[in-house]
Amino acid sequence: MKNKKLKRFAAVAAACTIMASAMPVVESVSYAAKNLISNSTFETGTSGWGTYKERNGACTLTTEDEQLAINITNVGKVNYSVQAFYDIIPLYKNGKYHIKYDISSTIDRRIEAMIQQNGGNYTSYTWKALDLTSEPQTIEYDFTMEYKTDIMAKLCFNCGFYEDYEGYLPKHTVYIDNVSVELIDDSEVDYDADKPYEPDIITNQVGYRPDAPKSVVVRKKGLDDSAPIEFKVVNDKTGAVAYKNLLGPAQKYAAADESEDRVGDFSELREPGDYHIEVEGCDKSYSFYIGENVYKGLTEESVKMLYLQRCGVEVEDKDFGHEACHKSLATVYGTTNKIDVSGGWHDAGDYGRYVVPGAKTIADLLYAYQAAPTLFGDSTGIPESGNKVPDILDEARFELEWMFKMQNANGGVHHKVSCATFPGYIAPQKETGELIVTPISSTATADFCASMAMAAEFYEKFDKEFAEKCLAAAEKAWAYLEENPDFDFTNPKDIVTGDYGDKTDKDERYWAAAQLFRTTGDEKYYNALKDMKTKTGLDWSTVGDYGNIALLTMDGIDKTSDVYKNAYDAVVSQADEFVETYKSNPYSVAISEFNWGSNMTIANFGNISALAYQLTGKQTYLDAANAQLDYLLGENANGVCFVSGWGTVSPQHPHHRPSMVAGKAMPCMLAGGVNQNLEDSAAKAYCANSPAAKCYIDNAESYSTNEITIYWNSPLTYLLALTNTESGEEPTSTEPSSQTGSDVWGDANGDGQVNIADAVLVMQVVTNPDKYDVGKTEVSISENGKKMADVDGTKGLTNSDALAIQKYKLGLVNKLPLPDASEDLTSGVIIIDGYEVQL
Ligand code: 9MR
Ligand code: ZN
16 A cells, blocks of 8 residues: 555644534534545536436436535435445544535425445445524534545435435435545554455466366566576475476566566476475465366366346355345337246346347357356256256257247347346346337347358257247347348337447348358358458457357358368467467566456457367467466456355355345356456555556456356356367367368368368267267267268268278378278277278
8 A cells, every 4th residue: 555644633623513403513623534425515516426216216417506415206115215425535443534515405304314235234334314494504523444444435415315305305416615625644554454365376276187288377566586596386285396497587467567577387297186385485375276186176066157147037056045136027128018028037136138238148058058068067066967868959949939938020229128227236026117129130130040040050969849939039130130131239228227329230140140050051141241240259349250250160150261271370360469468578468468358358368279279289379278277267367266166266246136135256257357447436445556467356346347247157158168179179169171071081070181180089989879970979979970971882870981081091092982891991999100900
């Protein structure tokens, strides 16, 4: 803390003050301290001041004759139904403060004035009931901050309802002027008392897969580097040094205002166990785990979080369960029509349900499943567990079922449903205000179209009828988009919940076309796609890369087509950019600017990079993706694992209503993370002097750094799936090829090439005929793949096809398919390239 101690003011000069007769007479003093209220005289408006209204309270805030005017039309139902406030007053424990203001009202009435905690229990640090008349009174007194330091206290004037009024007061105005709050004596203040602990040694706090790259950042300043500095990875249980190595040279990281960051690499340590890191002269690091299953629970819980966000149904959980919420019919904005839009997930820390971010979440979940199907089981403890459908697909379906209800008869899709304003910090079933469905938008319609088309493909194997329903909904949405080619989005001004606005719908339309083409193979969508520019983005507002993923991982796509090549280039060139940034800083994070939801951006970048690895087989891309995961799980300048309940230090006070109600953080939610733009009171108060990479505060009021959302969790799930290469499988190189996948004999997996992976896939399919169908596993076989892999000269796929493919690869035969079934392909076991082939 930079504050210099104030001088003690020994002499207190008496001054004359107009005091209300009802008020105790307080000595007035003159001080040289700084006024903590920046707009105190209202010469140029109300800036810095705001109002809070609830339970019918109604007022406006203006200035009149250079005074603040609270124009009250309804006092509401409680004293804080009408509140005027000034935010962010730092109050230090044991500090002595002087407060002063002039106040009056056009009618005689009682109000309350206080400086209080913003959030939490709303503790009043100083409080007065005031009986106002039209005669201005000066309220002036000293108080000592007796509670623990609160640097974001709030000065409030509660002008709502008091029992005496029997619910009624005519329209009136309360005037306030010359407001000051000053710290006059800080001799007893310990400014360092609440300084958060900043760890010296920083790692991923959850841990690492054995084969993953592993790095540590040691940022303690002033270490003796006359000789290279050693770091030791120590086994928690045995105390044995499992690995040691030297730290790299000190580097600067301007974004975190750090000048001596030294990076150590311990990738070579693969032995499973719990470890921490030690460096002489530094505090030990937090513990972490190395092991194959290190992310098993995390992956499962990251999806389970969505179950806890379910709306419209009873949710069972000992801490975060709730009865069915938001059950009433919703009014379509601007009409008297009521429709049923129950279901879906609560978006975030609020209870709105929005189509656009819902679509991103679905895309992440389904592609996570595509990337690593074996990671996602059917027994995670959701109501659908045990139904033979992976729970991740059940969870996504819960949102899809809601999305159907958001589609209008004309195919267009309503943007969102919520109450007109955000609720107080209450449980979901307590938000009982009118639900309003906002107008159709072209972005919601296109996102809906893409998700439904995806669903049609992914659920085909599990529930044909549902898949057909999804496809019909997607096609209907597409028809709407064709009939309505212009970008269209409006959020009615009086609906102040999440906007999810946009400037263009071109990327959403691109995604929809790509996904519909992938699902149906219909030329119509391909032609639409051909006429569109390739788009990028895995955000909720830019979704082009979902279109690219759809194309790049599509079975049998023509790799010579521009559509494919452009998608390929888009992904790889983005990954190249991220890799450059990732290499440029000690924390290996792929962004250099931290905006709202930066943790999603980081996870998204990891996903693009991991996809680039799949496409090219270049290890750097996978390393970069893993590094993004490390950042999210603790290897960042804040020393925080951003996933609640994981790691040693994780968000305890997320901006998330159910957590605020329960008094503890719901598990496995990824916080939005660092946001250098300071967009809420807590961030403004706590991060005012923080460098960009450290603008994060674990405070429930900090919705711009510490909120959670469904679509911040889902890219984490996706990243966990994409970086899961523990099966040791080589990436399938799907580089644009001069041949089309469908034309290559021996190409079982449709990647355009014939290699050992095709032979292995054939063997797998022969052993487990249904398991490798498209959509069920990461590597799958299509009908065409089966046809092209049937190369041994006899009809039907058998192990002898696998062997023929391998012989071809080894140059033992020079052409596929073989003309006839060969004698030597009928029995025995042959080992080629380490693969055992049972004939
Ligand atoms: O995630 C959104 C972020 O990108 C925007 O900058 C921000 C302000 O518009 O809104 C975020 O979304 C919030 C949404 O509007 C309402 N629910 C909570 C979301 C997360 O903060
Ligand atoms: Zn709800």
